[in-house]
Amino acid sequence: MSTDTLTAEPPREKLTKKAITADHPTWCPGCGDFAVLACYYKVLEKRQIEHEKIVTLAGIGCSSRFPYFVNGHGAHFIHGRAVPLASGISLARPDLHVFLFGGDGDGFSIGGNHLDHGARKNINMTYVIMDNFVYGLTKKQTSPTSPIGFKSKTDPQGAIDQPVNAMKKLVASGATFVARTHASQVNHMIQMIERAMDHPGFSVIECLSECVEFFPGAFDNANPRKGGAFEVIEEKKYDNTPEDEARHDVTDELAAYKLAQIPFPGVFGVFYQNDRPTKNALEKKWIDSTREKLGQPTDLALLQKTFDRMK
Amino acid sequence: MNPTPNLPENNPPAPASERADLRPESINDAVIRLAGNSQDGIQSAGAFLARLAGRSDQDVMTYMTIPATISGGPSIFQVRIGTGEVLSAGDEADFLVAFYQHSYQDHIDFLKEGGVLLYDSDNVEPNLDDKRFVYVGVPITGLTVEALGGTAKDKGKNIFVLGLISKIFQLDVEKMKKLIGEKFAGKDASIANTALMAFQAGYGYPVGKVLSHQYQFEHVAKKPGAPAQITMDGNQALAYGLIAGGVRYGAGYPITPWSSVMEILRSELPKYGGLFVQAEDELGAVSIALGFSYSGNLAITGSAGPGISLKTEAIGWASMAEIPLLIINVQRGGPSTGLPTNVEQSDLFQAIYGGHGDSPRVVLAAKTVEDCFYIAIEAARIARKYSTPVFILSDTSLATRIEAFDEPKLTELMQDPKPDLTPLDTHKPYALDKITRHAPPGTPIRDGKYPLISGLEHDEFGHPTGSPKLHMAMTAKRRNKLRQLAEEIPVPEVFGDAEGDTLLVGWGSTYGPIHDAVKRALEHGEKIGAIHLRHLHPLPNGLEKIFAKFKRIVVVEMNDQGVYGFGQLATILRARYCEPKIQSVTKTDGLTFRVREILEDVFQGRTFAEKKITKHAAHAPEHIDTAPENVDSVKEVVPQGVG
Ligand SMILES: Cc1ncc(C[n+]2csc(CCOP(=O)(O)OP(=O)(O)O)c2C)c(N)n1
Ligand code: SF4
Ligand SMILES: [Mg+2]
Numbered sequence: 024m025s026t027d028t029l030t031a032e033p034p035r036e037k038l039t040k041k042a043i044t045a046d047h048p049t050w051c052p053g054c055g056d057f058a059v060l061a062c063y064y065k066v067l068e069k070r071q072i073e074h075e076k077i078v079t080l081a082g083i084g085c086s087s088r089f090p091y092f093v094n095g096h097g098a099h100f101i102h103g104r105a106v107p108l109a110s111g112i113s114l115a116r117p118d119l120h121v122f123l124f125g126g127d128g129d130g131f132s133i134g135g136n137h138l139d140h141g142a143r144k145n146i147n148m149t150y151v152i153m154d155n156f157v158y159g160l161t162k163k164q165t166s167p168t169s170p171i172g173f174k175s176k177t178d179p180q181g182a183i184d185q186p187v188n189a190m191k192k193l194v195a196s197g198a199t200f201v202a203r204t205h206a207s208q209v210n211h212m213i214q215m216i217e218r219a220m221d222h223p224g225f226s227v228i229e230c231l232s233e234c235v236e237f238f239p240g241a242f243d244n245a246n247p248r249k250g251g252a253f254e255v256i257e258e259k260k261y262d263n264t265p266e267d268e269a270r271h272d273v274t275d276e277l278a279a280y281k282l283a284q285i286p287f288p289g290v291f292g293v294f295y296q297n298d299r300p301t302k303n304a305l306e307k308k309w310i311d312s313t314r315e316k317l318g319q320p321t322d323l324a325l326l327q328k329t330f331d332r333m334k
Numbered sequence: 335m336n337p338t339p340n341l342p343e344n345n346p347p348a349p350a351s352e353r354a355d356l357r358p359e360s361i362n363d364a365v366i367r368l369a370g371n372s373q374d375g376i377q378s379a380g381a382f383l384a385r386l387a388g389r390s391d392q393d394v395m396t397y398m399t400i401p402a403t404i405s406g407g408p409s410i411f412q413v414r415i416g417t418g419e420v421l422s423a424g425d426e427a428d429f430l431v432a433f434y435q436h437s438y439q440d441h442i443d444f445l446k447e448g449g450v451l452l453y454d455s456d457n458v459e460p461n462l463d464d465k466r467f468v469y470v471g472v473p474i475t476g477l478t479v480e481a482l483g484g485t486a487k488d489k490g491k492n493i494f495v496l497g498l499i500s501k502i503f504q505l506d507v508e509k510m511k512k513l514i515g516e517k518f519a520g521k522d523a524s525i526a527n528t529a530l531m532a533f534q535a536g537y538g539y540p541v542g543k544v545l546s547h548q549y550q551f552e553h554v555a556k557k558p559g560a561p562a563q564i565t566m567d568g569n570q571a572l573a574y575g576l577i578a579g580g581v582r583y584g585a586g587y588p589i590t591p592w593s594s595v596m597e598i599l600r601s602e603l604p605k606y607g608g609l610f611v612q613a614e615d616e617l618g619a620v621s622i623a624l625g626f627s628y629s630g631n632l633a634i635t636g637s638a639g640p641g642i643s644l645k646t647e648a649i650g651w652a653s654m655a656e657i658p659l660l661i662i663n664v665q666r667g668g669p670s671t672g673l674p675t676n677v678e679q680s681d682l683f684q685a686i687y688g689g690h691g692d693s694p695r696v697v698l699a700a701k702t703v704e705d706c707f708y709i710a711i712e713a714a715r716i717a718r719k720y721s722t723p724v725f726i727l728s729d730t731s732l733a734t735r736i737e738a739f740d741e742p743k744l745t746e747l748m749q750d751p752k753p754d755l756t757p758l759d760t761h762k763p764y765a766l767d768k769i770t771r772h773a774p775p776g777t778p779i780r781d782g783k784y785p786l787i788s789g790l791e792h793d794e795f796g797h798p799t800g801s802p803k804l805h806m807a808m809t810a811k812r813r814n815k816l817r818q819l820a821e822e823i824p825v826p827e828v829f830g831d832a833e834g835d836t837l838l839v840g841w842g843s844t845y846g847p848i849h850d851a852v853k854r855a856l857e858h859g860e861k862i863g864a865i866h867l868r869h870l871h872p873l874p875n876g877l878e879k880i881f882a883k884f885k886r887i888v889v890v891e892m893n894d895q896g897v898y899g900f901g902q903l904a905t906i907l908r909a910r911y912c913e914p915k916i917q918s919v920t921k922t923d924g925l926t927f928r929v930r931e932i933l934e935d936v937f938q939g940r941t942f943a944e945k946k947i948t949k950h951a952a953h954a955p956e957h958i959d960t961a962p963e964n965v966d967s968v969k970e971v972v973p974q975g976v977g
Contacts, residue, residue: 111625
């Protein structure tokens with residue numbers, strides 16, 4: 024269904040960081056999530072997205088508090104179900120920019136099934152999973168990404184269950200844009216969010232975002248400032264150079280799995296991207312051709328015809 | 335003389351003197367029960383009868399049981415056709431068509447004395463010594479195979495029988511053929527031809543040899559200007575009611591008996607520029623629907639009990655965040671997977687109270703197939719006006735039966751569903767002094783303060799708060815809008831006596847049998863009336879004035895009497911009115927109420943046989959209590975399976 028865009032408005036004011044800032048974040052000082060929020064503001068400002076068309080959504084968790092800190096249309100939903108909520112908005116309203124933020128528990132555990140299906144259907148949205156390898160809001164239980172041996176309140180002897188390999192899961196689920204970044208690497212994160220936003224379809228980013236309260240130092244290995252290595256994926260440039268051979272082809276699914284196989288802290292950047300049609304486009308095509316075939320009838324004429332057949 | 339099977343070739347019909355009385359030729363009401371297996375297409379034969387009756391301006395009501403097994407199993411379709419008002423599908427059949435021995439054995443007790451048993455003599459050997467009935471044996475299987483040339487095997491038996499019935503009841507053959515043609519339109523032409531051949535074979539069968547009477551429905555002259563009759567089942571009526579009510583988006587997950595609503599909407603909504611999504615599960619479905627609603631397009635989700643249980647947390651969010659949403663529950667027998675293909679009204683508490691916290695929502699229940707259409711429109715109106723989740727309760731019985739009703743005046747009913755994105759100067763989604771009206775995303779807010787929709791307790795802008803004062807105020811705000819709605823709900827009309835000894839109170843699909851029960855009790859000299867509640871939460875104001883006029887109030891519903899002896903609505907009414915004269919009649923056999931059953935439960939110790947029927951006309955033992963010693967006696971008429 025078409026939604027009229029509004030044109031009769033006075034010239035727009037520039038979208039500033041101030042305009043999109045809302046409540047002061049309630050996160051602990053030093054929490055990685057602050058950086059994600061800052062990058063989001065930067066991207067919105069840089070891209071000058073129409074203010075009323077920004078939609079910020081989340082499930083439940085520390086990270087999922089996100090929408091309260093953004094002044095824009097938004098909703099704070101229930102634990103694990105933000106992907107289907109976002110799907111409804113995205114499918115009905117192609118005029119909106121649908122952004123979704125949440126944690127590893129929200130995305131990979133309670134919402135794991137929704138994530139798979141939103142991805143496989145390739146529903147247009149941008150989803151940032153702020154992965155801290157722990158349940159933050161509920162104060163240190165094992166999360167689906169907690170490494171084996173991580174001592175939590177639910178695994179005081181150390182976690183024993185095989186963690187989810189986020190990149191493998193996301194690529195296997197059929198997401199058409201899969202990237203990985205780190206909250207301490209602001210420029211890289213901004214790049215990833217922008218590319219995800221520009222990708223038509225289900226784009227998802229795993230952002231390692233440290234929970235300083237319950238899993239401090241979890242990602243130091245990937246933070247050069249803390250003596251770690253932040254290794255960025257080199258993507259193919261298609262420049263016919265010998266070096267290009269070794270670079271990563273983002274459309275190569277098997278190559279993406281191979282990258283995902285590299286032990287922690289692994290590599291960062293775009294693991295996978297392809298141009299499969301979105302559900303948004305496929306449904307629209309079906310709607311348009313159906314209405315075309317029927318001769319663009321009015322709603323009343325259509326329903327009346329149906330009733331005439333039932334007489 | 336010993337009666338012998340009535341094979342048309344060699345057996346002349348038994349002399350009329352040996353039979354019970356035949357029904358008069360001119361009739362105004364007939365109950366025809368088709369009993370076979372579901373793969374025989376008895377539902378579609380029944381549906382043709384129902385549709386034809388609708389087209390002939392007769393009132394029809396159907397009753398169907400569906401097997402839970404995947405590839406069929408015993409199944410019935412019962413059509414009641416009347417020239418007056420038909421409210422219930424009929425306790426007993428005038429005419430039973432038995433395809434198999436088990437169909438005969440399971441259903442002969444539902445045949446009225448003097449009724450006609452039409453049986454497939456290739457498969458059924460009735461007890462011809464039982465002189466209460468008229469026996470008409472026709473080798474249905476053999477003749478169908480013969481007529482269709484053998485390739486179709488016995489597929490087409492249903493249409494053959496339709497031909498037979500058309501002959502016996504003098505139905506309008508041209509109209510019937512037209513219906514058959516329409517049904518198969520757009521398919522391979524050979525399918526329609528085969529169907530017509532089967533019909534012709536049945537119609538041409540010399541049934542006069544075995545049955546000396548042919549019946550004819552009294553002709554009803556259509557009043558000039560009277561609306562045409564529409565025939566559809568309850569799920570269709572819900573789906574088209576939603577469309578009329580301006581609902582263009584929805585999401586669901588398949589489950590019996592809800593699935594056909596989503597199947598219809600999946601193919602219909604795109605025609606209107608909308609969309610229905612099959613989700614990965616019910617949690618996803620309700621969440622997608624909430625996304626649609628939040629985006630400014632009131633949406634529908636639905637299921638049966640198990641799926642509604644899964645949707646519960648999100649429905650609580652809709653109540654808290656005050657997002658309009660329609661939730662259909664086509665109830666079936668519960669709990670858990672329960673009785674997937676049987677009828678029950680045991681999800682009323684769930685609809686009203688399901689979920690944690692104080693989470694007010696509106697609950698409506700459709701009383702007939704026609705009402706499924708109108709209640710969907712009303713639910714959509716209420717959801718928008720009060721920005722609230724609204725449950726529509728239906729059940730297996732409404733979902734599967736076909737009724738005829740006056741064509742709705744669509745020009746007056748159609749709603750325009752476009753989201754309203756008019757810019758606002760300022761916006762508080764949860765203003766305490768108003769009913770919440772959301773500004774969907776895409777709405778510019780000129781003062782630059784954008785709304786946040788929240789499941790946490792929130793302030794007027796939607797931002798989280800832990801303030802006890804605000805939680806009290808917001809809780810009251812969410813509750814008070816339902817009180818406001820109660821003011822505008824009409825007080826239900828009293829059917830029968832406006833005052834007297836007994837007031838029956840019902841809700842949902844029991845409307846027909848309860849009203850027929852009142853009619854019959856009035857004939858037996860009772861001072862009795864009935865009200866039927868369509869609005870269950872909030873209840874309409876003013877019921878106490880009706881209750882005051884009766885000595886006792888008996889709530890009739892298809893659920894369990896619970897630990898304290900009262901069904902679900904009875905419990906609510908007793909809590910609401912503190913009225914000890916409210917009593918409860920309940921049952922849990924998974925079948926719709928029969929008129930007699932209601933009366934004999936309401937007036938214990940008395941019998942309410944239909945007039946003109948002798949007492950020993952057999953009945954299935956009736957289910958009175960669910961104590962284990964009684965459960966044994968409940969006759970299993972419906973197969974149980976997994977679903
Ligand atoms: C249905 C439901 N179950 C459990 C919870 C409690 N809960 C809230 S957040 C959370 C886990 C959050 O972990 P994660 O998604 O990783 O987010 P983080 O706080 O780490 O950012 C849990 C279990 C809930 N709110 N709802
Ligand atoms: S508990 Fe951890 S994740 Fe939550 S705000 Fe504090 S640091 Fe961040
Ligand atoms: Mg976490």
